[in-house]
Amino acid sequence: MSKIGIIGMGHVGADLGNTLCQAGQVDELVIIDKKADKITAEALEYQDAMLSTNQTVKIFTQDVELLKDADIVVISFGSQSIDNEDRTSELKDNAASVREMIPQIVSTGFRGIFLVISNPCDVITALVQEVSGFPAHRIIGTGTSLDTNRMRRIVGQEFGVSPQSVEGYVLGEHGESQFVAWSTVRIGSQLLTDTYDVSQEKLEWMKEETRLGGWHIHQAKGWTSYGISSTAARIIQSILKDEQKIYPVSTWDKTKDIFLGYPAVIGKQGVVKRLELALTDEETAKYQKSAVKIKSFFEKV
Numbered sequence: 001m002s003k004i005g006i007i008g009m010g011h012v013g014a015d016l017g018n019t020l021c022q023a024g025q026v027d028e029l030v031i032i033d034k035k036a037d038k039i040t041a042e043a044l045e046y047q048d049a050m051l052s053t054n055q056t057v058k059i060f061t062q063d064v065e066l067l068k069d070a071d072i073v074v075i076s077f078g079s080q081s082i083d084n085e086d087r088t089s090e091l092k093d094n095a096a097s098v099r100e101m102i103p104q105i106v107s108t109g110f111r112g113i114f115l116v117i118s119n120p121c122d123v124i125t126a127l128v129q130e131v132s133g134f135p136a137h138r139i140i141g142t143g144t145s146l147d148t149n150r151m152r153r154i155v156g157q158e159f160g161v162s163p164q165s166v167e168g169y170v171l172g173e174h175g176e177s178q179f180v181a182w183s184t185v186r187i188g189s190q191l192l193t194d195t196y197d198v199s200q201e202k203l204e205w206m207k208e209e210t211r212l213g214g215w216h217i218h219q220a221k222g223w224t225s226y227g228i229s230s231t232a233a234r235i236i237q238s239i240l241k242d243e244q245k246i247y248p249v250s251t252w253d254k255t256k257d258i259f260l261g262y263p264a265v266i267g268k269q270g271v272v273k274r275l276e277l278a279l280t281d282e283e284t285a286k287y288q289k290s291a292v293k294i295k296s297f298f299e300k301v
């Protein structure tokens with residue numbers, strides 16, 4: 001029996017709930033939002049849609065107490081204040097929501113895993129850990145997993161291969177200081193920078209396109225949701241099925257004492273272990289810069 005809670009059922013939370021229901025990925029779903037009418041409507045929509053896909057997921061609404069025995073609680077609340085190209089503009093409102101909601105969830109006796117999507121993702125993940133008091137391995141932010149998918153899409157397009165055959169990671173902040181760790185990027189099993197005649201300008205352009213990936217979508221439709229909800233669904237599956245798959249999630253780095261995007265093995269217990277990448281000196285410096293930035297925002301909340 002698997003049970004997932006989603007707190008914050010806007011574009012992202014609602015899409016995630018739909019993804020989980022359509023795939024029959026969970027047995028029970030508890031959905032919570034400040035907007036009670038929207039929650040009622042989403043529950044009805046999920047039930048209507050599941051008739052066509054022949055899935056059965058029990059939907060519960062607006063009851064925090066039911067999270068007591070949930071496997072995972074997803075944090076996807078948001079504020080409307082997101083500024084173009086600055087995810088940190090949501091910090092004040094989302095930090096207030098963490099302080100309002102996390103103690104309520106913890107006081108139910110919940111002992112599962114928090115999966116954090118809300119922005120600024122790394123800072124909110126760190127705050128959820130601090131407020132919950134949970135061990136760091138049970139707090140996971142989606143981190144740079146979506147950015148990594150965007151990088152794979154762009155590299156695949158540029159080099160004429162399926163993005164699914166592109167491996168590698170975007171690391172650091174899910175935000176402006178993120179970077180592509182080119183020392184990890186492979187097409188097939190071949191290192192991109194060794195195998196292809198690729199200029200520094202081209203690498204820089206692909207990195208910028210990756211960073212701007214969310215904003216291109218955001219500018220046109222006002223939000224992004226399918227990419228992050230399917231990414232979150234994959235992480236949820238790795239936890240529920242103890243798959244031990246590797247995702248570049250926002251995870252606690254003990255040497256930096258903060259959460260930021262780095263590949264980790266994800267299983268039933270949350271973060272099983274972090275990889276040990278052999279980054280170049282330049283990449284190590286960029287990772288450090290991201291850590292300093294996230295920490296400085298964390299210290300403000």
Ligand SMILES: NC(=O)c1ccc[n+]([C@@H]2O[C@H](COP(=O)([O-])OP(=O)(O)OC[C@H]3O[C@@H](n4cnc5c(N)ncnc54)[C@H](O)[C@@H]3O)[C@@H](O)[C@H]2O)c1
Pocket residue numbers: 007008009010011012013032033034035076077078079080082087090094097098100101116117118119120121142143146174223224225228
């Ligand atoms: N990590 C990523 O890669 C990624 C990608 C896309 C969006 N996001 C973030 O996800 C969050 C949600 O985005 P969205 O587009 O769904 O926003 P949205 O504005 O559509 O929805 C936010 C929802 O949260 C609810 N809410 C706010 N405070 C709450 C609280 N204290 N308790 C319960 N519900 C609360 C609101 O009522 C609203 O329904 C934002 O922070 C956004 O920046 C992250």
